[in-house]
Amino acid sequence: NAGVTQTPKFQVLKTGQSMTLQCAQDMNHEYMSWYRQDPGMGLRLIHYSVGAGITDQGEVPNGYNVSRSTTEDFPLRLLSAAPSQTSVYFCASSYDFSYEQYFGPGTRLTVT
Amino acid sequence: ELKVEQNPLFLSMQEGKNYTIYCNYSTTSDRLYWYRQDPGKSLESLFVLLSNGAVKQEGRLMASLDTKARLSTLHITAAVHDLSATYFCAVDTLWQGAQKLVFGQGTRLTINP
Numbered sequence: 001n002a003g004v005t006q007t008p009k010f011q012v013l014k015t016g017q018s019m020t021l022q023c024a025q026d027m028n029h030e031y032m033s034w035y036r037q038d039p040g041m042g043l044r045l046i047h048y049s050v051g052a053g054i055t056d057q058g059e060v061p062n063g064y065n066v067s068r069s070t071t072e073d074f075p076l077r078l079l080s081a082a083p084s085q086t087s088v089y090f091c092a093s094s095y096d097f098s099y100e101q102y103f104g105p106g107t108r109l110t111v112t
Numbered sequence: 113e114l115k116v117e118q119n120p121l122f123l124s125m126q127e128g129k130n131y132t133i134y135c136n137y138s139t140t141s142d143r144l145y146w147y148r149q150d151p152g153k154s155l156e157s158l159f160v161l162l163s164n165g166a167v168k169q170e171g172r173l174m175a176s177l178d179t180k181a182r183l184s185t186l187h188i189t190a191a192v193h194d195l196s197a198t199y200f201c202a203v204d205t206l207w208q209g210a211q212k213l214v215f216g217q218g219t220r221l222t223i224n225p
Contacts, residue, residue, distance in 0.1 A: 035213075040121075040217055040218075041217060042116075042200060042202075042215030042216055042217050042218055043155075043200070043202075043213070043215045044215075045212050045213070048212070058212065059212075090154065090155065100145065100157060100160050101145075101213060102157070103147075103154045103155040104154060105153070105154045106153075106154050
């Protein structure tokens, strides 16, 4: 099993550009989520999904969209990048919402 | 709203010493997680604590949970350099019908030879 994979590992965007961060898992997990990590703030939940076709907002959803067309994939879209979105983004998955979450390797995003 | 606070946020210690990291949280929860993060890396799960009084140990690390006090501790025994990392606690809460992990700020641990 590859576990949770994320691409790209690094990305630099200009303000106003859009892009998609990819996340995939091969563990047949129903629950997937996106977090951002900023210095001194731990991780904060952006969006989550409890299964294919079902997504919902986390605590910091503004500026991000998600979709979940398959169990395996949960992409995160930045609609119009802003410098405040400079961060490290982690995708996580778990079998069910009450189980331990497994984290991907992260994507380091810089918006200039 | 659930808040999770760790202390200390920075800890520099010598090899061979013992120390404890504290994790306080503000509302009821029965599940608490400890993660380790090395610089530039992802989060690695260390412990999952599922009930009041739970104690888990792995090598030089021991974690405990007191749900009545809303407190978890991560104790380091006879520290070695390899344990240098940032340690996060995270508390599980039901939010809008789904699980949300609320993380502490992290404790950056540096162990000096």
